[in-house]
Amino acid sequence: MADTAILETPSAALSRRRTMTLNMGPQHPSTHGVLRIVLDLDGEVILKAVADIGFLHTGIEKQCETKTWQQVVPLTDRVDYLSNLANNLAYVLAVERLLQIEIPPRAQYLRVMLTEISRIASHLVWLGTHALDIGAMSMFMYCFREREEILKILEMFSGQRMMTSYLRVGGVALDAPRGWEKVVGRFLDDFPGKIDMYENLLTGNPIWTLRTKGVGYMPLEDLLDWGVTGPMLRAAGLKWDIRKDEPYSGYDKFSFDVPTRTESDVFARYMVRMAELRESLKIARQALDGMPGGAFQADAPQITLPAREKMKTQMEALIYHFKIVTEGFAVPAGEAYACVESPRGELGYYVVSDGGTKPCRVHMRTPSFGNLQILGPMLENTLIADSIAALGSMDFVLGDTDR
Amino acid sequence: MLSEQVQGMRVTQALAGAAAGAVVDGKHDRGELTLEIDAARIAEVCRFLKSDKYERLAAVTCVDVYPMEPRFEMIYHMHSIARNERVRLKCKVGGERPEIESVFPVYRGADWYEREVFDLFGVFFRNHPNMTRILMPDDWEGHPLRKDYPVHGHKYSYSRE
């Protein structure tokens, strides 16, 4: 990296070779966190862009190895702090695959519903910041107003607004709270109108289309080759969604479409995500309407905590409770990879167990890490202003990238 | 040695035809196919798999099985969207001077994943264009995800500064 050039004054850099090295980030309004990009500029044209990540590296994978299987769940929240339920889900799916346990339908539906609602929240953050980057400042406030509603729902279910840690190996942490149908239903009723409003403000806006159409184009082959996943791939025309192709958590019971576009530019990514908002609503609505009754945790006493009532009244339950809380549960040796469709793409957890009560290795195949690799090729020969639009359209989360 | 079930899988047969002897071991466990590949031939196998409709390299990572030898298991998660099929490749790399061929020339998406493994495990990738640290600072000592890397007692004491 051209670290030495960064220390130079612009005049010196200019007179030396006519290009200017601009150090964008780690503190920059549009790098969405602590991403640093070293840009070689000729005027306003970017000749070369090198991403420098790792400013938010907190060693979560290493921490996972020191926690019991259940204690890892709150850590996964911190990876992608905008769609933490997807992270919870991928992790518990991997562990459940190792354990080979059956999850009751109510837990499945709760998982699906909340994951989809949190996908909406994540897309809202993306939409607000992306629009703000391009200059539509009011969108940010509107999106955060709606996100607030979602956070309230999440708080209602889990007691936490952002770091919900709501999922457990073997089900969910708590049953749905009283009156949840009304709150979730009201949100699902209101939100379509809000999406219409966003689209009114942006989709047909000539300045918005001027700024987004044809910007940040990448051909599908390059996207695949660089390991890009999620809405970016779908905006390039590949109809691939893990929820459809490798259904998990009962997604095969829901009917929804996988929106695609073919232009593979910023506008296509915007349109795909806007359509995904509506699809997520559809799924959440189906989950709300068809929510089955029954248990919210698997019938596996060694793994799931016993009900409070049972724990206070039955000796075995108390013993299980004590064992699970103090030393955790053992997971049979082996390895498993479970992936889910997070708002940003393929989120996979590769979990290795040596048969103990702590994971031997947890690798997080986070979508932002894979997606961000394309940054260099994508920004080449674009303008600074376009680079902002292209960055926004990638929808990365630095916590997700650096872990 | 390969079980009947693994030998019967399509990928295994295709690999046996294209790169005979590259598959050392394999298992089909909990619905996931894992093939152990001769570490020297990983790039070759990947090149074949890419031509065999495995468009994506989902992830590259590593497992440290310290104190066993060979110490590092390189993991490659391959994914074929066209066939809707996944396969995990595994290569054993010794702990003395861990080194393996880079698959960056085959899948450019391996770029950062290999740098990450180099950064956190210290496995060196031959033919990688930019084998530098990615997550840790450039002047970091040690490779944090190794099992013998201390969890406690960091070399810096922040409290005294």
Add this chain to the structure above:
Amino acid sequence: MVDLLLFAFFGGLAVICGIVMITQKHPIASALSLVGAMGSLAVLYLLLGAEFIAAAQLIVYAGAIMVLFLFVIMLLNAGAEPKPMRPSWIAVAVGIPAVLVMFAMLARLIASTVPMDSLVRFGGFTGGSAKDVGNAIFRQYLLPFEVISVLVLIAILGAVVLARKEMD
């Protein structure tokens, strides 16, 4: 009296700016002092009753031409002259006396031809409004005006051609 004060102030400012311009090492400083000189001249034009010319001086000269200069300087990043300003000895030996002689001749000429009792007072001449200038341009000086428009057109084309050539 006010006339005299204004003249002394802005005339002095123009001279100071002129001196700064030819002594400053950095082109940007030179350019800005030139702008200062032009601004002072614009005030003097106002005193002389040339309102339109004063505005044009500010809009065209200071506002457009000098900005173009500033742009080119910034674009080329033509920093301070590398060596301490040491003009060639010929320029100093011949040029400075020549300039002085020229100045002396001009002064002599002015002293001999211009009546010293001709005083300039603000408001003494009001024929310099936009209307008068426009009348003169489009009646008396129509042909020169057209010629000058063609000249500007040619200049635009020339600038475009030159600039394009260096783009390739």
Add this chain to the structure above:
Amino acid sequence: MDFIVLSLLKTGLVAFVFLTALAYLQWIERKVIAHVQVRVGPNRVGPHGLLQPLTDTIKLLTKEDLIPSHVNKFFYLLAPIIGVSMALISISVIPFGPEIEIPFTGIKTYLGLTDLNIGVLVPLACSGIGVYAVALAGWSSNNKYALLGGLRASAQMISYELPMALSIAAPLLMYNTLDMRKIVEQQGAIKFGFVYSWGIFSYLGLPFVAFILFLICAFAETNRIPFDLPEAENELVAGFHTEYSSMKFASFFMAEYANMTTICCLATVLFLGGWYPPVEFPGVNYIPGLVFVFSGLMMLYHGTVNLVRARDKYTLPAFGIIFCGIGLAHFVPFLMPILVPLFWFLSKVLFLLFLYIWVRATLPRFRYDQLMHFAWGWMFPVSIGVLFATALLVAVWK
């Protein structure tokens, strides 16, 4: 001597009102944008945040005046001075109202600081010189973001000055003068018995096109959204004033708002009939007073009978009384000729300023090359076309 004393008094008054208005313009902008964005906006300092501008000023004045070590100090300090002085100068040629008689003295004077034969050219000249502030700030900061922002800003201002001058030239052809007061007085003629011949109402509405062009150029000239690329914080951090802080930053800020106000005044004078109301009917002079009294009564109603928020219990009635007082002042015979024209003038200027703020809360911003292409590929030909069409119409009409 009367002339000088009167001029000094007027200058002081205008300077005081103008600077205060600039501070409150920023309060208005924050409030309006906040309400567009479903927020409350400043509401801590004073009732409804009305003292916020004061505290902002105090804060900016008392903040440490940092001069980064790597800047070119002289030009770095010169830039905000040029910027703010150029922005403030142009208000001096704007006429706010007709000739009035100061109550109890019998002295007649014009509302406005000065009337120049070349009045319209002065704001143009000032904005031309104002480019230096931006370019110098960007260059002298010795910061790459600032340099890019400065280059962008000055290129943009120069590009949009041309169509702006052309779109001003179109109405000038109709008025046949550069004197702003004469321009407004020409628009005081009444057509069809009740409509004032505002610029935009005359000549088949062709000046309306020029008005729109002028507004677009005004947005670009003052670097406001959707043309705020020079300070596009999402790309260039803060553009040309990245390295500026405290009062120097506030100078740029003030210059921006002063430019906005001046350019809105210019639009009002050129196109919207200055201090004349839109239509003429017998009681038109009572409208301003009635508007104020009515809004005052509304506030009284909501502050006492129909109280929604407890904290409005004192503020709304107080403001209601103040508004009623202002409204009643409009009915006082010797104040009426002063206040009514001022009301019309200011309401038009405020409407245009509101437009500025409204657009800022709504639109995304252009890209740099799109902006330049828009200037040279669209604005320039269209404004030339409008100029020619106006010239033709004027030639045929007269």
Add this chain to the structure above:
Amino acid sequence: MPPSLPNGVPLAAYLGLSAILFALGAAGFLIRKNLITVFMCIELMLNAVNLSFVAFSYHLKQVDGHLFSFFVMVVAAAEAAVGLAIILTVFKNRSTLLVDEVDSLKL
């Protein structure tokens, strides 16, 4: 008002100022080495001449002098456009703006 001071400025003072500015421009033209600065010195000379045009125009109570300075301005604008384009090209080709080093017609 002191009687010794004339009520106005002598025309000769304007012309003298014009001469001084012209001489300054000429001197700068001779001693400066930066192409752009040399160019700016020419502009200063043009300005000086403009001043005398306008002053004479006042003296003769005719508007013609204004026209001449107006034409000079327009020509200066054209000259600046072409001249700066040439300077740009020179700099791109030779990476210098020193007049001493731009001494060959062809590279």
